Amino acid sequence: MTLIPIIISGGSGSRLWPVSRKAHPKPFIRLPDGKSLLQHTFLRAAALQDVSGIVTVTNQDLQFGTADEYREVNPGPSMTMLLEPAGRDTAAAVAAATLHVAATHGGDAILFVMPADHIIRDLDAFGRAASRAVALAGQGRLVTLGIKPTHAETAYGYIEADGEDVVRFVEKPSREKAEEYLRTGRFHWNGGMLCFRADTMLALLEKHCADILDATRASLETATKLDGAGGEALAFEAQAFARIPALSIDYALLEKAGGIAVVPSDMGWSDVGSWNAIAELTDADEAGNRVQGDAVLVGTRDTYVHGEKRLVAGVGLKDLVIVDSADALLVAAKDSLQDVKILFEELKSQGHEAHQFHRTVHRPWGSYTVLEEGERFKIKRIEVKPGASLSLQMHHHRSEHWVVVTGRAKVVNGDRELILETNQSTYIEKEHKHRLENPTNDPLVMIEVQSGDYLGEDDIVRFDDIYGRS
Template sequence: MRLVPIILCGGVGSRLWPVSRDHHPKPFIRLADGQSMLQKAFLRGAALPDVEDILVVTNRELFFKADDEFREVNQDRRALSFILEPCGRNTAAAIAAATLQVAAAHGPDALLLVLAADHLIADQAAFGKAVGDAAALAQQGNLVTFGITPETPETGYGYIEAEGSKVLRFVEKPSLDKAQQYLASGRFLWNSGMFCFSAGAMLQAMQEHCPAILDATRTCIAQSRMAEGKGVRQLDLDPELFAQVPDDSIDYAVMEKSDRVAVVPCNIGWNDIGSWTALGNLAEPDGSGNRVEGEALLHDVTNCYIKAGKRIVGAVGIENLVIVDTPDALLVADKARAQDVKHLYAKLKEQGHDSHRLHLTVHRPWGTYTVLEEGPNFKIKRIVVKPGASLSLQMHHHRSEHWIVVSGMARVVNDQDELFVRTNESTFIRAGHRHRLENPGVLDLVMIEVQSGEYLGEDDIVRFDDVYGRCV
């Protein structure tokens, strides 16, 4: 039996703003043990028997960030493949693309195990048993979902009504009264959003129930670019063709219509971390019910979750609040209204505010940059370039740049000149000059960049050559 875990790494996680943002979504949030939810999803799949390779479906803007995450934990150098989406088209398109790829690589009998990148599962042994049960059902031609034994009348999850392994129906997120009835009946399970099926069974079901999605995805893949290198394969989906794939969830497109759907009821310590309250509950409470990450001073504070960043957070005389501090945004919310944080994200997006997209520290294929200060006609950044990495050969129309090396050594192309800039040395890049920055060493290159000019937007860039394929 060939089992291929499929990790779906999409979405934003708007209810976990200001830590979760478009270019740093929920799966990349680091937990108290230092691992991200995406890394935990990878390790969860890699620990299963009969797994030789893992396939990740994510936005192309997140590829290098995700690849860095996996390199930290992929000690066995397990084969890794990516399907890179130019835009989100929901889970049916993502699963169609993954299924077509697995069928082409391993045949129609290969089993896909679809996992979300932003779930936590506390009991790996129980999870392994549930996957084994699901695989047995999938080998019989079933499309299998995982149903979580409910503990409370939760209104934030969809439900599955079942008799044994037979699915009777799927139910949308219910009212509290309905959820209480479901819990009391003993016939309902939480819909986890995880699936197991053979490639052939899913392709047959899609051909029957959502042929437009399957055909459009197949057409897109045929015209898309495949690249391979350094143990990683990536399928870069064609933007124009992928935008034509109908937008639908796998639940609506297939699972609710098929008569071959089975469920594995399980109790695996599952948590989809849908709010700051849920994330805060992972931390141990103090004697007053407070859960604190980072440095905080509390006086007469009860039942609060406080996540401090680089600054110390002080709180006096409050209760039942969520406080999350980041370098450029502060969230204060009533615990009972934690789900409504998504409205703040929506307003920021509507206003075009950068804090819905980016943190002050932004990840790039070559490393990171952090905005330290900015004002009229100037911006100061801290730039870290990974060993052996290089920025694109580029030019800016409206800004000049002064580079000061803090540590390491830089190889710099500055118009017609090529030079090495060492620690405590600097160079000046005039507007309109072609330039490139490279780290030829084995340690991180750390620099301070001072930009000056009438326009300092990140879109003022013309790329002439780029090792990461970002020239347009």
């Protein structure tokens, strides 16, 4: 048997802002144990029996960040990334993964689809449910995992079941309906995990949403193979991928197909859909407060504090969530956390960079952190990985001054090529071609001072780039 776990990763980061951003979405959030949701998902996938490789479907912009996350947990199985230029929902992701696995491993290969941004506390229960799902999928069934509900939740979809047979899928219900579902004992939460043979899924896609299958197949045929991301990567061409209808796999297929099996499980599952869910991962003190980071609370009850860089102090607070990141502070009432998504959309509509980027931004070559910015200037700390190189580039509106803090830099500055040691610097005029490279086996850290009438990240022209961004 060939088993290929499929990790679907991405999202906009709206409900867990400000820690989650468009360029650093929910799967990259670190839990109290130091691992990210994406890393936990990868480790669960790698621990399944008879795994022959792992496929991740994610956004092109997250390719190298995803590879870095996997590298930290020392992955064993071979990895493939299917890189989307834009989100087209889960039907396209499932179709692309299925077509790829069928082409590379055959129609009898079994796929196990897993969202990258969920928590599962009982790994033994998950393993038992996965084994049963694989067995049913081997018989030609399309299988979903049903989560035993613990309360009448209105934010989840439900699965009505008769034993291991799905009766129907239900969209997010009203409070009254959710309470009714809980009383019957016939309903499970829909956790978004699927298991099936490749040929089973292809036949179902052909029957129920052939337009999605055909457009995805055409897009896969024009995909570009990339290297240098910890394994094979296929990048979809933007125009071809945009022709795929954007539908969820639930709406496009699951709600229409018959004969679907469900494996019920009580695995300690959470989709980490709000800051309340994150708060529950930290033990409460005697006043009901939960703290992650450095905080001092006086006269405060039932409040969650997430601090990253500095002390958070609270006096006389109750039923609040406080999330303090390097460049943004969220203070919200616990019963209004569903409106964080509205706040995120407001930031987006205003064109505020805080909806998309953190102060520290990860790039294929390393990262940069904005230390300070004002009218006509911006100061960055830049760290370049050993052996990595920025693109050969040029800016129309700004000049830059580079100072090496630690390490050694190889620099192209106009017609010159030079080596800069610690405490040495160079000045780059606007509209001069330039490149920064770390030729050593140690990290390179430098300070960049930008000056000009426009300092946006889109003022960049790439002429040559080893990561294919030119």
